[in-house]
Amino acid sequence: MKEKNFCPYCGLGLTEKFTEGRMRQYCSACALPVYENPVPATSVVVADEYDRILLVKRNIEPKTGWWCLPGGFLETGESPEQGALRELREETGISGKIDMLLGVLTNEGRFYKAILMIGFLVRSFSGTARAGDDADDAAWFDKDRLPEIAFNSHRSLIRIYYAGYRQNNPNPAYSP
Numbered sequence: 001m002k003e004k005n006f007c008p009y010c011g012l013g014l015t016e017k018f019t020e021g022r023m024r025q026y027c028s029a030c031a032l033p034v035y036e037n038p039v040p041a042t043s044v045v046v047a048d049e050y051d052r053i054l055l056v057k058r059n060i061e062p063k064t065g066w067w068c069l070p071g072g073f074l075e076t077g078e079s080p081e082q083g084a085l086r087e088l089r090e091e092t093g094i095s096g097k098i099d100m101l102l103g104v105l106t107n108e109g110r111f112y113k114a115i116l117m118i119g120f121l122v123r124s125f126s127g128t129a130r131a132g133d134d135a136d137d138a139a140w141f142d143k144d145r146l147p148e149i150a151f152n153s154h155r156s157l158i159r160i161y162y163a164g165y166r167q168n169n170p171n172p173a174y175s176p
């Protein structure tokens with residue numbers, strides 16, 4: 001995890017100070033705490049007609065070589081939905097449409113202290129999965145054959161999809 005050492009506004013070295021209920025990094029020149037807020041990221045559970053989900057094999061830190069959901073950090077100027085679909089396209093070549101929000105979770109980060117993970121479900125999409133940016137592989141997995149998943153928040157979103165959402169909301173397009 002990366003720590004901020006200098007004030008982003010005036011460049012002075014930061015100290016620590018108990019303020020607003022907890023120890024925080026503090027700039028004595030600005031007389032202000034430097035807040036650490038979770039960084040928003042998105043991920044998508046893409047489910048196909050066989051109820052398999054799409055995973056990507058990471059080729060960057062953290063968790064190089066592990067499988068995870070397609071997704072990444074939100075950029076300034078995009079909506080969460082746009083960010084999620086952009087990452088999906090970049091990492092897998094798949095163009096998708098957001099079905100619904102699956103969940104919003106917080107997760108400890110490797111580079112950031114905390115991540116706010118916004119998870120979406122995508123069930124209508126076009127294109128063939130192929131590994132793109134930040135990925136060595138992109139592949140479909142059956143529910144009972146999932147590999148170990150890199151991040152807790154992604155595991156939770158997969159669980160939400162298979163355990164709760166799917167039973168109560170069968171995909172009309174795929175129902176017999």
Ligand SMILES: [Zn+2]
Pocket residue numbers: 007008009010011012027028029030031
């Ligand atoms: Zn300052």
